[in-house]
Amino acid sequence: MIEAVALTKQFSEFIAVDSLSFHVNPGEIYGLLGPNGSGKSTTMKMLLGLLKPTAGSARINGFDVQQHTVEAKRSMGYVPEEPVLPERLTGWEYINYVSDIWRVPRGVERDKEIDDLLTLLDIKDASDDLIETYSKGMSRKISLVAALIHNPKILILDEVQAGIDPRGAATIKEILVGLRDRGNTILMSTHILEIAERMCGRIGIINHGKMIAEGTMDELRTKAKGQQSLEDIFLDLTGGPDMQKIAEFLGE
Ligand SMILES: Nc1ncnc2c1ncn2[C@@H]1O[C@H](COP(=O)(O)OP(=O)(O)OP(=O)(O)O)[C@@H](O)[C@H]1O
Numbered sequence: 355m356i357e358a359v360a361l362t363k364q365f366s367e368f369i370a371v372d373s374l375s376f377h378v379n380p381g382e383i384y385g386l387l388g389p390n391g392s393g394k395s396t397t398m399k400m401l402l403g404l405l406k407p408t409a410g411s412a413r414i415n416g417f418d419v420q421q422h423t424v425e426a427k428r429s430m431g432y433v434p435e436e437p438v439l440p441e442r443l444t445g446w447e448y449i450n451y452v453s454d455i456w457r458v459p460r461g462v463e464r465d466k467e468i469d470d471l472l473t474l475l476d477i478k479d480a481s482d483d484l485i486e487t488y489s490k491g492m493s494r495k496i497s498l499v500a501a502l503i504h505n506p507k508i509l510i511l512d513e514v515q516a517g518i519d520p521r522g523a524a525t526i527k528e529i530l531v532g533l534r535d536r537g538n539t540i541l542m543s544t545h546i547l548e549i550a551e552r553m554c555g556r557i558g559i560i561n562h563g564k565m566i567a568e569g570t571m572d573e574l575r576t577k578a579k580g581q582q583s584l585e586d587i588f589l590d591l592t593g594g595p596d597m598q599k600i601a602e603f604l605g606e
C-alpha cells in the first residue's frame with residue numbers, strides 16, 4: 355500500500371506539491387495525471403524516499419519512508435522519468451548488477467527470469483551491447499527490467515510508456531495488469547490518457563501540486579459534467595488550448 359498524507363514539497367518560495375493526500379491499494383493500478391510541472395515526479399520521489407518532504411508524510415506498507423527508509427525501499431521498484439544508466443555496462447551486466455544489489459540469488463532461475471523479461475520486451479538481442487548504444491525506448495525498457503527483477507510488491511513508474519513502441523506498450527500493459535492481479539500495488543504517471551483510461555482503476559489529476567479530481571473513470575465523468583473521454587475530462591479540469599492566442603500566433 356502506498357500512502358501520501360498531506361505531502362508537501364517546497365523549493366525555496368515555490369510550492370511544487372501542496373498538501374497532497376492519496377493512497378494506492380494492493381491490487382490496484384493508480385494513474386497520477388497532470389500537466390507538465392504539476393508535481394507528479396516530485397510526489398513520486400518523496401514516496402520513494404529520494405526527496406525529503408517539506409511537510410506531510412509518505413508511507414509504504416505502513417512504514418514511514420523518512421523514518422524507516424530501508425524497510426520501505428526494500429519493497430519498491432522504480433522506473434524514473436529519465437533513467438540514469440551505467441553507459442559502459444551491457445544490458446545483461448547491468449541487470450545482473452542490479453540483481454546482486456537486491457540480493458536476488460544467482461543461478462539458473464535468475465538467469466531465466468532476466469532472459470524472459472528481456473525477450474518479452476524485445477531487447478534480448480541487444481543485451482550484450484553497451485547501454486550507451488541503446489535508443490531512448492530501449493533504455494526505458496532495460497530500466498523497467500531492472501525495476502522488476504527483485505519482484506517488488508510496490509511499483510512506482512514515472513512515464514514508463516513514453517517513447518515505447520506499440521508492441522512494447524501493449525507488453526508493458528499486460529505485465530502490469532498481471533502484477534496487479536497478483537496483488538501488487540502500482541502507481542504510474544503518464545501523459546498518454548488512453549493508457550491511463552485502459553489500465554488504471556483510479557486516477558488522480560493534479561494541478562499546481564494539488565489534487566483537483568480523483569476517482570474511477572465513471573466518477574471523473576460525473577465530476578467533469580458528463581464529459582466522456584479522459585482527454586475531455588482532463589482538458590475540462592486543467593484547461594484546454596488557448597484558441598485565441600493560437601489564432602493570433604498563426605496570424606489569423
Ligand atoms: N529540484 C528542484 N528545484 C526547484 N524546482 C523544482 C525541482 N524539482 C522540481 N521542481 C519544480 O517543481 C515543479 C513540479 O515538477 P515535477 O517534475 O514534479 O513535475 P511533473 O508533474 O513531473 O511534470 P512533467 O509532466 O513535465 O514530468 C516544477 O515547476 C519544477 O520546476
Ligand SMILES: [Mg+2]
Pocket residue numbers: 394395396435512
Ligand atoms: Mg515528471
